[in-house]
Amino acid sequence: MSFVLSLEAAWRDAESLLCVGLDPDPARIPASLRERGDAIFEFCRAIVDASAQYACAFKPQIAYFAAARAEEALEALIEHIHRAHPGKPVVLDAKRGDIGATAERYAIEAFERYRADAVTVNPYMGFDSIEPWLAWKDRGVLLLCRTSNPGGSDLQALDVGGERLFERVARLAAQRWNTNGQLGLVVGATFPAELVRVRELAGELPLLVPGIGAQGGDIEATVRAGGSRMLVNSSRAILYASGGEDFAEAAARVARQTRDALRAAHGARR
């Protein structure tokens, strides 16, 4: 089954646009877990199990695992998600970008080693840096388009002949580059007007939208701008809803509230 079809099933089954981001910062893992050798895995597993019913997908951020020499925890975590929560796609947030044989190695890392259903990819190197990923026909590739950080404007907002660079990326991803329907885009919730514009250009493409929660993006504005084919990501607001031993319950509560706010915003939009 293609990534887009899996995602559509997950949206339907969970009635949720919430994607739970898994960015385990060792310094913020509750004390009771921190002593354990598998603290990162156990922390993320508890968050996943507590929030799964409110989420359509999970998004582990590989940098947190790599900095902690915790590749095995990431492998085990994604395996756990596939086994315990089948049908919830896993987006590996890796923002890779390279060419030819090297891009293929990164695809093997993401799709075979970690068994991710989709991956985030940086488009700066152009289509021949994206094409190698597309050989895995049942997986998705989410291209950075308009990122949620202020400095995203440095290059992405430059005028490239009547449109901004991120608009060009959106058009290429919706048309010429999307040779097998595997592409989606990453667009920050912190710029709703630009999210509207990407949605116009990208048609039905799935959008991964970080920036609500800790980064301050507004849920209603996001849903008004981006519609229903979105993975609206929240990481820190859920992971660290409580720093205490009740972290999983607190994460579930914030995940449910976020899902409900997304639902309400979606209902108001219709």
Place this chain on the structure above:
Amino acid sequence: MSFVLSLEAAWRDAESLLCVGLDPDPARIPASLRERGDAIFEFCRAIVDASAQYACAFKPQIAYFAAARAEEALEALIEHIHRAHPGKPVVLDAKRGDIGATAERYAIEAFERYRADAVTVNPYMGFDSIEPWLAWKDRGVLLLCRTSNPGGSDLQALDVGGERLFERVARLAAQRWNTNGQLGLVVGATFPAELVRVRELAGELPLLVPGIGAQGGDIEATVRAGGSRMLVNSSRAILYASGGEDFAEAAARVARQTRDALRAAHGARR
């Protein structure tokens, strides 16, 4: 000591502009090593020891290690380079790009876990995705500018108001973004005219130049275009100079020839 000063010492000591790229493809490792559990490490170590006297630096490509679950081999390899060949900078080719706390995690991965002296970084997310790396004052950050692949033109060659996107990146890296003299640029040898232009804009910045050897870039044209402050990278032409048991001797021979060709081109230019 800053990365640029270390690199200047390495250029001087080795009288070489050659950077040896370490992209270990398991399928191309000689049969006698392939059976061993540490084949990737041993292959790269042999290449490093055979080519070190002809090289100013080494550039491991992390994708090859990650696809093979060989992070420990990469740690051991960089440790070996620092110990056995002190003064040869290690550039970790990772092309990372992310923001805030996540960028910091990637910097911990590259600079603390792997102890790289410099790293390649993708500029698409703008200055606030570069700034976190600069907290490691003695390390270098080489930004993708004009990459060696044909598709690099898809975005990098777009006109952004009287200059192309890669020219804008070169100007930003040479000026506003280079707050502590830590930046360099990645420019493919496959586009010598664009290398000339980057050198004009980037002044004395070190340039990492892939694309000679297997990718077909011409050594004389590269040195004429880019001058002497370059890391001219060759990976496959050296690593796989022989597929047999004499791979290390063959690698040394090609490394020496490449260094000599770079020297001759440099001499002809003066």
